[in-house]
Amino acid sequence: MDSFEPILGSTSAVSPQALETAIDRVTGSIHSDARTRHLSTAHLPDRQVVLKVIERLDWLLFPGFFGPREISDHTLRNHVSSVIHEVSYRLFEQITRALRYEQSIDHDTPGRNGRSVECDTRAGSIVTSFISTLPEVRRKLSLDVQAAYDGDPAAKHTDETIFCYPGLRALSVYRLAHELYRLDVPLIPRIMAEYAHSETGIDIHPGARIGNSFFIDHGTGVVIGETTRIGDHCKVYQGVTLGAKSFPKNEMGEYLRTVQRHPTLEDHVTVYAGATILGGDTVIGAGSVVNGGVFLTSSVPPGHVVRAPKAELTLRSNPEMPPGNYFI
Template identity: 45%
Template sequence: MTGISPAFIDHLTTVHQQARHVVPHSMSCAFLEGLLQLLFPSHSERSFNSRSEVEAYVLLLRSDLEKILYRIEERLPGKPDEIADAYFKSLPDLQQQLMDDAAAIEAGDPAAVNIDEVIRTYLGFFAVAVYRLAHQFYRMGVPLLPRVLTTYAHARTGIDIHPGANIGARFCIDHGTGIVIGETADIGNDVKIYQGVTLGALSVEKSMANLKRHPTIEDNVVIYAGATILGGKTVVGHDSIIGGNVWLTESVPPFARVYHRPQIKVSYYEDRADVLNFSI
């Protein structure tokens, strides 16, 4: 006996029988990891010693993708095999974009030894890689799968990038923990973002879901740790610097420097009896 009522068992049976169009989570994440291993030897736990081995692995991954797509076939904009073919044709461009991202991270971080180290160990690169691979599915109109992939990256890295965001070339995330980039955010080329940055929406109603709700960040912008930039009409002009902990809900022009100046009081005492004791 399970302790669960027969009526609830009947309910669960019905729910599972009626469930359709479900993207399989474990299969999708395994496909993603396999794809990253194919594209980046530094990330791979296997080695391919011949062209035939590479080709066989590509065919295996393509077959896995087609199986995933067939699970949601009725919601797709085209046939699963055609979408799978189109996706794999996009891989050379995606790999080049990601190599450019890795090079930007390596160039911008004094602690980075080389690009292989960035690809293998930097969580910021992992999050960007998953975003770009998921964004391609998003552009192709594939439902749910892009969110499954970026949610997997979020769980692994603490970096939350919506697959619908538009991010330009040579994107650099340094450290990265706590970064949030919303669905309608637009980010230009050569942008660098530090940990804890939010590119979010102001409070909006659900009816505004199809409108631009997140900010635009133009080329060559640096956003330091903890900054929050909100609103679909907010534009950060090119070559600007947004300092740490800034709260920004209005546009700033190109070459702007925006800083938050906290007031910190430092006091001096000789009598320890005057010390305030805090229990935290």
């Protein structure tokens, strides 16, 4: 357990009485609000361990790019074996914690911290299934790498897209998180997705369904919602939102969380910077292009271009233009 060691004399200029009062008030605040505390957390996943799992999986997704650099044909299997054993051990512990967390929430027993044979058995099955998906994840990411290279004339080599492109980084974490999401793992896929979001500025919900050869160019500000469906060979630019238009409710006034709320992009769709496409019944037909800045809440037939009205430009001289010749 992490602990905090105060530095002697470091608070000598601070009123001890004021500190004690603050301590009492913060303690009282924690006790009074169950939403923002877990005083007994043995059943919660450890975010740092989850991030370590992502790091190790990078060693399998892109060996030689990340992790050990000296890997040969003779040592490759040993490398793969070592990583898979470590990932399996770490992931099993985090998944069984997440399952116990879900169990405690469902049964309203937040103090439940012991082992659960049911959760352990299910976690073991999930880890086995997840590890078996890694070859397919690698195949999809290889296509994403090629799509990034083919889609960006500034790229000099596919290696550059792996090392440098935030879109590919976000996709690599998404494709791992998506497999865990499909296996009904609670909490951990969202931890992974929000880590990628904080790293890249690209927000892909692990529940989204994304096809082969997907390219996110530049990437900053891209949002792809939970029930979004994206076909093969699609491309989106920075600032694109694939979001929900409205949130349907049942007769009790509760949100229907399982219906499709986000749009569908069919194959070979390009969406340019700053476009917003909303709604679960909005389908962008195959081969269509959505121009930058478009706000769209209705479907588009295949093979069409959608553009916003052209802005009216007004030019006037700048009275604060500095002296000198700045023309190129």
